[in-house]
Amino acid sequence: MEKYQITAVGDQAVAISFANRIDPQINQRLHQIGRLILQADFPAVQTVVPAYRTLTVLFDGSRTTADQVSAEIEPIIKQALQVALPPSRTWLIPVLYGGDMGPDLSTVADFAHLSDQEAVNAYTSHDYLIYFLGFLPGFAYMASVPDRLAMPRLEKPRLKIPAGSVGIAGHQTGFYPVESPGGWRIIGRTPLKLYDPHNPQSFYSAGDSVRFFAIDRDQFAVIQQADRQGTYQVRTVEK
CATH class of the missing domain: 3.30.1360.40 (Gyrase A; domain 2)
Structure with missing residues (x-):
């Protein structure tokens, strides 16, 4: 070490x-x-x-x-430093990419010389380690975005980014647990409620990993409703 x-x-x-x-x-x-x-x-x-x-x-x-x-x-x-690392969890997070949910997806795809779907495939083909939480309650700083997708953050940050938005900033990626200003490239949105002020402990922790998977608009609505009712179970994979 x-x-x-x-x-x-x-x-x-x-x-x-x-x-x-x-x-x-x-x-x-x-x-x-x-x-x-x-x-x-x-x-x-x-x-x-x-x-x-x-x-x-x-x-x-x-x-x-x-x-x-x-x-x-x-x-x-x-x-x-002398012992093996303990097993970690990988959370499977659903995301609707592009359109009004991911206004920067096409820009990121152009940056990578890919179609929108190819960019989504490249992004979701990797697991992302949560290095630490910060900036906002439950904001997970994750890495590493594939080199070809690692587009720098916006020159002028947006004043309002919806909760659940998934973004890229260079080799970092993350999701916004609450509505916030921000300068990351927004490529999609998860229907999951990532932060609850009445129960501020996030279901994910630093040291966990995240594996994103793509969903369509109908699936987004179904998962969002189930999540709000407390019946959606975020799946995990043990490493």
Whole structure:
């Protein structure tokens, strides 16, 4: 496994950093390390915040120091690097692509020199790892979009993107759990309700993967109604 660094971030956090690149194995290791740190139940550690290649450990600066936390977590990091990664879940997410649901699909297809359907086929032929959640409640930063589809984000962001919209920004992809401004290229929309303020814990988590599959407009309506009634079960595949 690659070398890592532990550095202080102010007086209430330390960051564990690996190589500066988007790498699924590095990210999965960070999530594993984060789980082990929380399970260790250090009295002063408050939470962990994963990103693409870093894990920030937040602690109560009135009870401990960055040096003490670094010394406590280093054995856990070394332990995690010696064991196999645990199995992960892959969520199967339905998406209606193109038209009013995906206003940027044709632009992305042109960028890739593909037809709209070929672009959808290329996009749905990959599983996408959820590297971390952020920006909005439940917004999943996923990668990696195939090179030919990796179109840069819009130069001028939209002021309103509907909840459930699925977008591309370079090699990143993600879905908007709530209505929001945004500059990603919107290629489709899922009928699933991705965020509920009354139950803010998303069904998916960082470290999971997503496999998108295409549906038509009739299927969109049926799945949306079932999801709102609580009778639609999002399927998973164990890896």
